[in-house]
Amino acid sequence: LSADHVQAVRWSLGIRPWDLIAAAAFRLFTTATWMSRIRFKHVFAGLMIISATTAFFVPPGMVSSRRPAVELLFAPVSIPSGALGKWAHDKFAPELTTVQQTVQDQAREIEELKNDLTSLRIRMSEIAQLEEYSNEIGDIRPLCTRYDVIGSDSGPRSTLSVQGSRLGGLRDGMFVLYPGGVVGRVQHAGVLGVRVQLITDLGCRERAAFARYDGTRFSRLSIPEALVEGTGKGAMRVGGLTVDQIKLGGLKIGDWAYVSEADWPSYLRGRHLGRVKLIGTRPDAPLFAQITIEPTQNLMRLSKVMIVTKGQEKEPAE
Amino acid sequence: VTRWTPFIFGYVMLGLQIGLRRFLAPGNAAPNFGLIAVIFIALHSRRDGALLGGFTVGFVQDLLTEQSLGLYAFSYGLVALVVLSTYKLLPRNHPLSLAGLGLAAGFLTMVVVLLHSFVHPAGPAATDGKIILPRMRISAGAEFASIFFTAFMAPVVIIGLEKGKRMLTGIDANRRRN
Numbered sequence: 164l165s166a167d168h169v170q171a172v173r174w175s176l177g178i179r180p181w182d183l184i185a186a187a188a189f190r191l192f193t194t195a196t197w198m199s200r201i202r203f204k205h206v207f208a209g210l211m212i213i214s215a216t217t218a219f220f221v222p223p224g225m226v227s228s229r230r231p232a233v234e235l236l237f238a239p240v241s242i243p244s245g246a247l248g249k250w251a252h253d254k255f256a257p258e259l260t261t262v263q264q265t266v267q268d269q270a271r272e273i274e275e276l277k278n279d280l281t282s283l284r285i286r287m288s289e290i291a292q293l294e295e296y297s298n299e300i301g302d303i304r305p306l307c308t309r310y311d312v313i314g315s316d317s318g319p320r321s322t323l324s325v326q327g328s329r330l331g332g333l334r335d336g337m338f339v340l341y342p343g344g345v346v347g348r349v350q351h352a353g354v355l356g357v358r359v360q361l362i363t364d365l366g367c368r369e370r371a372a373f374a375r376y377d378g379t380r381f382s383r384l385s386i387p388e389a390l391v392e393g394t395g396k397g398a399m400r401v402g403g404l405t406v407d408q409i410k411l412g413g414l415k416i417g418d419w420a421y422v423s424e425a426d427w428p429s430y431l432r433g434r435h436l437g438r439v440k441l442i443g444t445r446p447d448a449p450l451f452a453q454i455t456i457e458p459t460q461n462l463m464r465l466s467k468v469m470i471v472t473k474g475q476e477k478e479p480a481e
Numbered sequence: 482v483t484r485w486t487p488f489i490f491g492y493v494m495l496g497l498q499i500g501l502r503r504f505l506a507p508g509n510a511a512p513n514f515g516l517i518a519v520i521f522i523a524l525h526s527r528r529d530g531a532l533l534g535g536f537t538v539g540f541v542q543d544l545l546t547e548q549s550l551g552l553y554a555f556s557y558g559l560v561a562l563v564v565l566s567t568y569k570l571l572p573r574n575h576p577l578s579l580a581g582l583g584l585a586a587g588f589l590t591m592v593v594v595l596l597h598s599f600v601h602p603a604g605p606a607a608t609d610g611k612i613i614l615p616r617m618r619i620s621a622g623a624e625f626a627s628i629f630f631t632a633f634m635a636p637v638v639i640i641g642l643e644k645g646k647r648m649l650t651g652i653d654a655n656r657r658r659n
Contacts (some may be wrong), residue, residue, distance in 0.1 A: 214552075223601050227550070233541070252504045365619065366603040
């Protein structure tokens, strides 16, 4: 049909499209029972369309910052069930015997001291260059507040919910630590819950450098700093270093990865991210190394974390 | 009480989900208690209540995860539709039929989650110096393992609740459907 034919039919009928729309709208809004035309299936279809649109077509960043965190509402169930789960896990599937636990506790203490030592050495070397910040050396613990963990992510992501609130002074982006090093950052600080994104979560990327302890002797490895990304499986990986760089730097399994992110406060630089667990090659780029780094503890099973709530104002202006 | 029971049940199951997941996750493959709640609600509520209950549980689960808002609401709405349309074909309250429902529901949720991960990767591509680091997506392997874990847990939880439903929940299993 050509446009002329359509025009001819339209004029012969004497009806124009906007007449039809106006008539439909008039009928819908003037009929006394128009609400009764809407059934539950229409409401449900609308909800499904809205949810699919929000999930698939709206950029995640636009919604996630406005989404409330409601973990505290579930604390009456999640805290006892978590305690029961921890007890059952330790009882029926213990990762270590009592003797091994004692040894591990001592090893953990050593790792904690090494973590402090690494951080202090890195900061001292920086402060040697910038004498005006020499008052920054000190214990990190007074800057932290301890929070209980009340649960984890309900989906496949690696996050922890802590028993805190925005009303208690917690804010997005605050740094979260444990005695063995870095846990992650506060992702959502709401009135009804606070969620911490772990460094092992997918999409979490931090810049790191490498160091080694030979006994008590500390040495920084001459390997370029690289981005460490969470794998979502309790570990991190580095894919931005070539195999030659690894060989030249002499990186070995058991070496430490520590924070060297420029935009982190100076008093957090040098904190441990984890230990090198595996060194291989990237399957998609054989000239590049794939280094797997694991935190010294399973971060998802931490029962307490320390959030750096004070001292952020001490960050020197660049 | 009956009207609110599905929501109370959903609340308890989501509480268990966030409380227990980190201790029941070998290799990051944890059972999805929220999904089991949706199956239970769909099996024991009228059609409209089942659909609304499934959607609501999904929406609240969206508030408890770093995934995009609406992802689980959409998935669980679909799951409720599938359970409503298939439950008559299966023997009622048989462990295998409940496990089959758990498997089908888990598979449907996994497809939606992986599709979402394809559209919006958890970690977009980044450059480290001159090197391009690839996008980071949800692991299909962990999701598969999670499905089987959920399918294993579904009969245990649902039949356990069936046994004590009159005493604990007040849901009448015979009161069903429009």
